[in-house]
Amino acid sequence: MKTLEIVHLVDDVSPGGVMQALAIFEHPAWVGRLRCRVVTVKPDHELAPRLDADVIMTHFPPRWRALPFLASLRLRHRHARLVHIEHSYTRAWAAHHVAHAGRFRMMLNIASRLFDKIVSVSQGQSQWLTEAVGIAPQRVQVVSPWSDVPALQEIPPSDWQGQRPLVVGAYGRFVWLKGFDRLIARFLALDPERYQLRLGGSGPEEQALRALAGDAPHIHFVGQVDDRADFLAACDLIAVPSRWESFGLVATEARQAARPVLVAGVDGLPEQAAKAGWEVDFDSEQGLSTCLHDLTPPGLVAMGLSARASTQSLVDDRLLRWRELLPLD
Structure with missing residues (x-):
């Protein structure tokens, strides 16, 4: 059985929700099946590095300045599965921060097309991404974070x-x-x-x-x-x-x-x-x-x-959803 090589791209490694969310990939259920590493990048100022990976996951929010990075990531890794995990953008976030909704939606739609799958961390966020932003529902998968305590x-x-x-x-x-x-x-x-x-x-x-x-x-x-x-x-x-x-x-x-x-x-x-x-x-x-x-x-x-x-099946549910997303076979 092949071990799947996964690279997580982050632009901030300080303790918090994003780094904590990676704990699910250290679960014993993945032993021998996944090999993960974290790579820190500066998506606003550089092109994507060439990576030896079967799956590449981005954990930073898309923005106009990062589009060249994301486009180069797609071009340089045509055979890898690209997955974006949206940790940040939400309906309420946009209400507080977005002055030009049409321009913002355009950026998110352009960015989303560069990925094979978009992972939303909640049903509420997923609904906003599909209804307000316009990302096709079949391209969005909900996988909520897991707290390993x-x-x-x-x-x-x-x-x-x-x-x-x-x-x-x-x-x-x-x-x-x-x-x-x-x-x-x-x-x-x-x-x-x-x-x-x-x-x-x-x-x-x-x-x-x-x-x-x-x-x-x-x-x-x-x-x-x-x-x-x-x-x-x-x-x-x-x-x-x-x-x-x-x-x-x-x-x-x-x-x-x-x-x-x-x-x-x-x-x-x-x-x-x-x-x-x-x-x-x-x-x-x-x-x-x-x-x-x-x-x-x-x-x-x-x-x-x-x-x-209500939390008894959280871990099994997270593992199942990631199995559905990862090319393990």
Whole structure:
């Protein structure tokens, strides 16, 4: 049986969703079948290198300046299978960033034709790519990322019975897109005797977020989250208030840890809340408070168990979808 040579092209190797998503290719199921390597490129400033590979996957977002790179990638590797994984662009992202929608759609369509397959990381993103952008549905395959943190499955469900404040957690990079400012603003109006907020992470917005929280006794910054299992175990449910989010790996990790999720209604997040939590309007003054007020201890535990159950086939599903995409036979 031939070992498939796969090259992942990235333009940023800093820790984050893109690099974490590559963990699926290190799964024991691929031993002897795949051999992968990561190559860092500068797609805006150079032509594609010549690569010895059966499959080449790009993990950076297409843009006008990168089209010469992508065209040369196709021309230099006519016999390789080219797959683009779209980690970044979404309907909500475009609403915030795209001034000329027609020009943007044209660029994405030109880029997409250079690949054999486009991988979307969520159903919401896939729907946008096919309906709004116009990429043919048969050319788009949904394969969501996978978080390889086995300890999450061992965390017991929340023990909250109303005898102490309900602990809402949120973690990630402190940047505007993650919407932590909206979460803090909503929490400032909540009763400190009933609700606590744990914020994990760091980033350029940290000082502004701390200033917004002021001396609120029920909002706690806990620093960088190095142990996600430990952080999640200290929370009763997890909020994901992002302004855009192609998938939302934090929500998946919360589900694995039997923690219900409160998600913004954008892009790939609502599908994460199906049988696992609630969609919340974090711009509304009543959205979060109404949801939390209606929560009961039995309801929290039941939703947490449902959230964990929704993740039981995640790994097998990811492996199956990649098998369908890769020329393994």
